[in-house]
Amino acid sequence: MDKLKQIQLGSEGLIVPAIGLGCIGMTPSFGMEVYGRADEKEAIATIQRSFELGGNFLDTADVYGPFINEQLIAKAVGNNRSRYILATKFGMEVNEEGVFTGSVNGKKDYVRKAVERSLKNLNTDYIDLYYLHRLDKTTPVEETVDAMAALVKEGKVKYIGLSEVSSATIRKAQRIHPITAVQTEFSLFERSIEEEGIYDTLKELGIGLVAYSPLGKGFLSGQFRTAGDFPENDARRFIPKFSGEQFAKNVELLKEIETMAAEKAITIPQLAIAWVIAKGAVPIPGTKRVKYIESNIAATKIELTAEDLNRLESIIPLGTPTGARYDETWMQYID
Numbered sequence: 001m002d003k004l005k006q007i008q009l010g011s012e013g014l015i016v017p018a019i020g021l022g023c024i025g026m027t028p029s030f031g032m033e034v035y036g037r038a039d040e041k042e043a044i045a046t047i048q049r050s051f052e053l054g055g056n057f058l059d060t061a062d063v064y065g066p067f068i069n070e071q072l073i074a075k076a077v078g079n080n081r082s083r084y085i086l087a088t089k090f091g092m093e094v095n096e097e098g099v100f101t102g103s104v105n106g107k108k109d110y111v112r113k114a115v116e117r118s119l120k121n122l123n124t125d126y127i128d129l130y131y132l133h134r135l136d137k138t139t140p141v142e143e144t145v146d147a148m149a150a151l152v153k154e155g156k157v158k159y160i161g162l163s164e165v166s167s168a169t170i171r172k173a174q175r176i177h178p179i180t181a182v183q184t185e186f187s188l189f190e191r192s193i194e195e196e197g198i199y200d201t202l203k204e205l206g207i208g209l210v211a212y213s214p215l216g217k218g219f220l221s222g223q224f225r226t227a228g229d230f231p232e233n234d235a236r237r238f239i240p241k242f243s244g245e246q247f248a249k250n251v252e253l254l255k256e257i258e259t260m261a262a263e264k265a266i267t268i269p270q271l272a273i274a275w276v277i278a279k280g281a282v283p284i285p286g287t288k289r290v291k292y293i294e295s296n297i298a299a300t301k302i303e304l305t306a307e308d309l310n311r312l313e314s315i316i317p318l319g320t321p322t323g324a325r326y327d328e329t330w331m332q333y334i335d
Contacts (some may be wrong), residue, residue, distance in 0.1 A: 004054030009208035010180035020057035023287030047076035061089035070121035089133035092115035106136030106144035131161040149177035186211035214283035241323035273299035276278040
C-alpha cells in the first residue's frame with residue numbers, strides 16, 4: 001500500500017494522517033462492551049498494524065474504561081511514543097475510585113487533575129491533542145479553555161480541541177485560545193452538524209473536523225440488519241437509531257448505499273469513509289481487529305466525484321429522520 005496521505009488538521013500546524021483510529025471499543029467502557037467483546041492482544045495488534053500502514057493517529061479518552069483504554073494504548077505504543085499522535089479527552093468526570101460520576105467537569109482544577117492522570121496512564125510527558133470531551137454547562141467554556149491553554153504553555157499539551165459543542169461555544173472558546181479541532185459524530189446517517197451550522201463555523205474559523213462514528217456506530221459496516229444482530233451487552237442495543245420501525249427504515253436506506261458500493265467494487269464502510277474524507281473531515285473509525293484496519297486505510301485512496309457525493313447525499317438528504325444517536329440521558333451531554 002502506498003504511503004498514507006497526511007493533512008493539516010486545523011490552522012495551528014498539527015499534521016495527521018487522513019484517517020485515524022478510534023480506540024473506544026478496545027476495552028469495556030461505562031460497564032459494558034461498547035461494540036462487542038474486546039481482546040487486548042488483538043487490540044494491540046490492530047494498533048501496531050495501523051502504525052505499519054501509516055495510521056499513527058490514535059483517539060482515546062480518560063473515561064474509556066475508565067483509564068484502561070489509555071493504559072492499553074501506552075502498552076501498544078511502547079517505545080515508539082514520538083512516532084504516534086495521541087489524542088485523548090477529559091471532562092466526563094472520573095472520581096478517585098476510577099468511576100464515572102455521571103457529571104461533566106470543566107473547572108480549572110479538574111483540568112489540571114485530569115491531564116496529570118492521562119499523562120501517567122498514557123506513559124508520556126505530553127499529549128498531542130487534548131479535547132474537552134463534553135461541555136460543562138455549569139462552567140463558562142472560557143474558564144475551561146483558559147486552563148487548557150496553560151497546559152499548552154507548559155508543554156504538557158500541544159494542541160487543544162472540543163467535542164460535541166455548538167457554534168456559539170466554539171466561537172467563545174476560539175477567542176481564548178486557538179482551537180485545532182472539534183470532534184463530533186459525523187456520518188452519512190448523522191449530519192446534524194451540517195443542519196445546525198457547526199460544519200460551516202469550523203470552515204470559517206479554520207478549525208479541523210474529526211469525525212467519530214463515521215460508520216454510524218458500525219451500522220455502515222452492513223453487518224447489522226436487525227436489532228438481534230448486535231451482540232448481547234452491546235451498547236447499541238439501547239440506541240433509538242437501532243430499534244423499532246426506525247431501524248427498519250435505516251436498513252432500507254443502507255441497501256441503496258450498498259448498491260452504490262457494489263457498483264464501485266468497494267465495501268460499504270469504504271464508501272462511507274471516503275464520503276467523510278471528501279467532506280473535509282478526518283474520520284476515526286473504531287475497530288479492534290486487524291482485518292478491518294487495512295480495509296479502512298485503503299478507503300483513503302478512493303476518489304469520489306461531485307456526482308458521487310450528490311448521489312450519496314440524495315439517498316439520505318439533510319433532515320432525513322434516522323433516529324436519535326443516544327438515549328435521552330446521553331443526549332443531555334450534547335451542547
